[in-house]
Amino acid sequence: MKTTFIQKTILSFFLLFLVQVTAQNKSPRELILIDKDWRFSFGHLYDTKKDFGHAEGYFSYLTKTGFGDGPAASGFDDRAWRKLDLPHDWAVEQPFSESASFSHGFKAAGKNFPEKSIGWYRKKITIPNSDLGRVISLKFDGVFRNSKVFFNGFYLGTEESGYNGFEYDVSAYVNYGGENIISVRVDASMEEGWFYEGAGIYRHVYLQKTNPIYVVQNGTYVTSELVGNNAAVTADVKIKNNGKFKGSIEVIQTILDNKSKQVAVSSENIVAPEFYQTINYSSKLHVENPLLWDLDSPNLYQLITEIKSEGKVIDSYKTSFGIRTIEFNAEQGFFLNGKSIKLKGTNNHQDHAGIGTALPDEIQYYRIQKLKEMGSNAYRCSHHPPTPELLDACDKLGMLVIDETRLMGINEYHLKDLQRMMERDRNHPSIFCWSVGNEEWQIEGGIIGERIANIMQDFSKSIDPTRPVTIGISSGFKSGISSVVEVMGYNYLGNGDIDAHRNQFKQQPGMGTEEGSTFATRGIYFTDDAKHYQSAYDKKPRPTFYSIEEGWKFYSERPYLAGMFIWTGFDYRGEPTPYGWPSVTSYFGMMDVCGFPKDNVFYLKSWWGKEPVLHLLPHWNWSGMEGKEIDVWAYSNCDEVELFLNKKSLGKKKMTQNGHLEWKVNYVLGTLEAVGYKNGEKILSDIQKTTGKAENIKLSSDKENVLKGNxxxxxxxxxxxxxxxxxxxxxxxxxxxxxxxxxxxxxxxxxxxxxxxxxDDIALVAINNFKEQKSNSATLPEQLSNYSDNEWIDAFKDRDYKKQAPSYIYKGEFDLKNNSASNVVSFFYKKIGVQTVVFINGNKVEPSAEDPQKYILSSSILKEGKNTIHIAATPLQKIKDWDVMNTDPGIIQVITPAxxxxxxxxxxxxxxxxxxxxxxxxxxxxxxxxxxxxxxxxxx
Structure with missing residues (x-):
């Protein structure tokens, strides 16, 4: 049946109507997590051939718009690449090597390993026609590091730091109604820190869609002031117009409590910003009898910012915030909601056992919960901006945070990074202090450091005047930065005279931003330098450093010090002080890299927590040491502790404030028991018992510490x-x-x-020495003939595309390191002909059912070492003289099962x-x- 002009017209109007209705029914703002189904492969630091030919083109992406080449090109074939989900850290997947970086835990990645220092990521997404006219952007929470992002071959930009979130508008580059390609080249060859940082897209990626008039990302800023029993809330918002709309818009700001009940609302009509301009809008709201955000009751509110045009909501933006007060007092320390709080903090990097820096959101909650269980109430982000989900966990679980930028300086590189961090994070009630530097030894004690610190502090205040600024100082507490920083950050008692500094600067609040750096190996009670094991008893680690107990006693006894942050809560990869290879993680943590507690956890739990504690160490399995003296310690907050060995009392001892108890006990197998007393009554006991040999495997889940997810x-x-x-x-x-x-x-x-x-290991094997011969027949062979060796010429060299042969036979070679039957070997053919027949070592192979351009190769036709591939094909024809014809036959993929x-x-x-x-x-x-x-x- 023929379609008439009228039918076509009606159909066109109907389709247009559907698009308009679909667009009207869409949410005004969509934030779509696009972590799933990426393709990944290693490139190369300096060999462009191994980097898939990227940046080899005559016109580069920096020369002409849209000329991304290699994997940056939209038409690049990535079928042979590994398929994975984000977040992803490729460094943690690598083996260890003595020649690798000490800082990064000797993982074989980075500048010493050029074949494992560049990673390429690609993803296909479909964006419907109905999105035309919206602002489409890509949002990255963090990529380590030096990422270059391309969209459909268009270069979007470079983000040098691995800790910054960033966003690119791709609206003009979108193939609406079709497929779109995101390509990311990640260069992790250079380190930013001196600790394990991972490699790759290790944080979330989102596709965002908004109306042309929209709230800028991180464009809200909520502050509050308590007035009697009520809270005066100021909600600032940045609104941008990426379209040509002119006229008035209505801005509605609504506050919801933690049960989603509306507690305040404001509305006002304002003039929309001009084309590609941004305006700042502020509204005042009042919350009666607010539920304050506190450590034990982390109450959160939500601000809903809506923009309306002609009565319709065209954008809606949500901001989580808390209402609370913070204050540093130079005489009395830190106050939260008017209540004196001693900061019981830890420093932490962002990696975890088994997964490196690519932490699922649930693990952020798991780690914060582990610190809370220890009695900790504060967390210092060492030494970089954290992932957003960590701050969410601190907001929801009740953990105070020092948020820290990566590097001190006064130029755009430094101040812009600081601004991005603060604007992203300043609505989190958990953050009570900004840190603009840490242990900058080159500048700490001089006038240059003083100038930089003053500029960074004033710059910080221009963004968020509600929180103080600190800097961690370690090279003496006398001059330079120490004399001007708003809240003094003391890094280690042994680095200077804290009391003397305080007496000189009595109006300057202070806290111990780092203390401890003690060495302990979980479950080890005799130091063995040959095995790189440090005893878990709390000891002074080095002459100028102090034990955890010594440090806590110092800070707890001085009201003018707000508290201290231990180095560290968790062990982390890299910095395996006091050893080197083959140690690959630090020894500083109160917990190991898994979160299993070392014994120091129970010391802190005794004096940081609220519950009765009694912990006895060490274990009581000392076969071969019968009769030898063992140090037995008890961590407790009981009044007294009595020790029993096989039911015989070894004495009762009184516990001193912030202390511990010790006994010398000659080892005999049996049962060691500690009994704790409060007001003369037995309230607790802890037992260490000699066990038999291991017979059973036990598995248990810590799922109760995870709040959500799978x-x-x-x-x-x-x-x-x-x-x-x-x-x-x-x-x-x-x-x-x-x-x-x-x-x-x-x-x-x-x-x-x-x-x-x-x-699974995925190796990509190139086809080399690619040659061709002409064939006078367009009929492709079913079997290989004997071809004269003298007639092979370089494939496609000087090809006259106007005078091509009816067909060509091509020959190439590829090398296999092994030909195990368990390997899966595939040839991913890239089209060099209209019709194609493929032979491997003389055997014709058929394409797979899933992909007509993929050939799965049986080990029976392959051999270890050199293999031959022949491709018979009728030629592709140029439509336009300037068409660029594919000359790459494809790639061999070898999957070795794990x-x-x-x-x-x-x-x-x-x-x-x-x-x-x-x-x-x-x-x-x-x-x-x-x-x-x-x-x-x-x-x-």
């Missing part, structure tokens, strides 16, 4: 025949999973060189992080080991 943290341990935990077990455990996937494994051993991840997931226990424990599949009803994790009864865990 992530579970599982602890693996062994028990003896009496189901007692075996504290010295080091069995290697093998894992399997159904209904989910394993993200990473760890055990807290600072010297473990075991793999963090077990993933080993089963496994990890040794370290002093009785290991950890595995798992993710439930989206549609799975339950996850079953199984664990086995030689000589042990297997264990399993079901999570629903």
């Amino acid at each position: 992530i579970s943290v599982v602890t693996i341990e062994t028990t003896d025949k009496n189901n007692l935990h075996v504290p010295i077990a080091n069995d290697e455990i093998t894992f399997s999973i159904k209904g989910g996937k394993i993200l990473g494994v760890g055990n807290g051993d600072p010297t473990s060189l075991e793999s963090d991840k077990f993933i 080993e089963p997931w496994k990890r040794k226990l370290f002093n009785g424990y290991a950890q595995i992080i798992i993710q439930k599949d989206e549609n799975a009803k339950e996850v079953i994790l199984s664990a086995s080991a030689k000589g042990l009864r297997a264990g399993s865990l079901s999570l629903k």
